[in-house]
Amino acid sequence: DIQMTQSPSSLSASVGDRVTITCRAGQSISTYLNWYQQKAGKAPKLLIYAASNLQSGVPSKITGSGSGTNFTLTISSLQPEDFATYYCQQNYRTPYSFGQGTKLDI
């Protein structure tokens, strides 16, 4: 199985800040990497697919990059609605493993 490790596990930031979350795969996964946002009590929401492609309807202040084993999710100009938990997920091979999550709070 491919291990996905996110860092940090939690992150405190302020409105207006720019933050970066890192995801590392246990082996090379090319660009088979997605990012999701999950708010408390809600279903996850797709943000980025194939490492750097912005899902329709997601604001352009959210960007994804990386390939191989190292990936980043960057959120600029944080707004109150951005405070949530973020997960990376590899889809290179089943089981399609997720990172442990990064909780972004104020």
Next chain:
Amino acid sequence: VQLVESGGGSVQPGGSLRLSCAASGFTFSSYWMHWVRQAPGKGLVWVSHIDTDGSTTNYADSVKGRFTISRDNAENTLYLQMSSLRAEDTAVYYCARDEGSGTYYSWFDPWGQGTLVTVSS
């Protein structure tokens, strides 16, 4: 585009439960589908997927041999039959559409609202 899960509830260890996921607003038969679960306060765990006609399925090791994924394209419904349930199967179960169907990639959008399964004596 909407996915609505149902069938969750409380069950004793060793029991069975069948989850359903009703799809609407898109051509259900054109998409691979997935189940993902989330134990209380924990992260997301992929459980299973099924291809468009049900001929190909895959499972996480933790549920292999106990869970069965299936679909009814005529009824636009995805299922997860769960048996020999254990306390560690307690989780919210989400169904999700694989929007990458037909490409080499796989990405999940949208997700259903989730249904809670509690396994306890």
